[in-house]
Amino acid sequence: MTITTSQDELLGAAIGAIASGLFIVSSQQDGKTATMLASWVQQAGFVPPSVTIIVGKGRPIESFLTVGSPVVINVLEKGDGKTIGHFAKGFAPDVDPFAGLATAIAPSGQPYLSGAIAYLDATITSSLDAGDHVVLLATISSGKRLSEGEPATHTRKNGFSY
Structure with a gap:
């Protein structure tokens, strides 16, 4: 199918209308922590409880999220522009993205944001290109x-863009 500019704009607007949440996804390994502000997280199953996380190829966190890796999903609260802004800027690999923020430790030993409305402690079990x-x-x-x-x-x- 050949897409014209007009068709591309119409399709882009339609796809953009798909609502999602806002999350901070993180993984800590070997003393380093990678995070990303994510909007593409969705519940995927009841038993076992599972979610999908979509990561753009080449993002720094991608190498932290291989099968068997720990991951925490922090569910952000509506209106929490401070946390969103903090994580939207991204971080160099040697910078602690949680510095200055209130955190606690999940049962897996991974940090989570105390100010999130919820957190999920999980393990990556598969991936799909x-x-x-x-x-x-x-x-x-x-x-x-x-x-609450x-x-x-x-x-x-x-x-077609973030």
């Missing part, structure tokens, strides 16, 4: 609702 992204399946071993806030949601004007 999706063109310019990777779809990761993570099985959840523990988690907790930390507050409303989860942040996100839509995009153009489904």
Whole structure:
């Protein structure tokens, strides 16, 4: 199918209308921590409890999220622009992305944000190539609702870019 500019704009607007949440995904290994602000996280199963996490190829966190790796998904609260802004800028590999933020330790030993409305403690169990992204399946071993806030949601004007 050949897509014209007009078709591309219409399709981009339609894809961008797909609502998602806002999350901080993190993994700590060998004394280093990688994080990313993510919007493409979705529950994938009940038994075992699982989620999918979509990661753009080449993102620094990608090398931390291989099969068997620990991962924490922090569910952000609506209106929490401070946390979103903090993680949106990205971090060099030698910088602690949690510096200055209140954290606690999940049962797996991974840090999570105390100010999140919930966290999920999980392990990457499989991956699937999706063109310019990777779809990761993570099985959840523990988690907790930390507050009764409303989860942040996100839509995009153009489904072909962040």
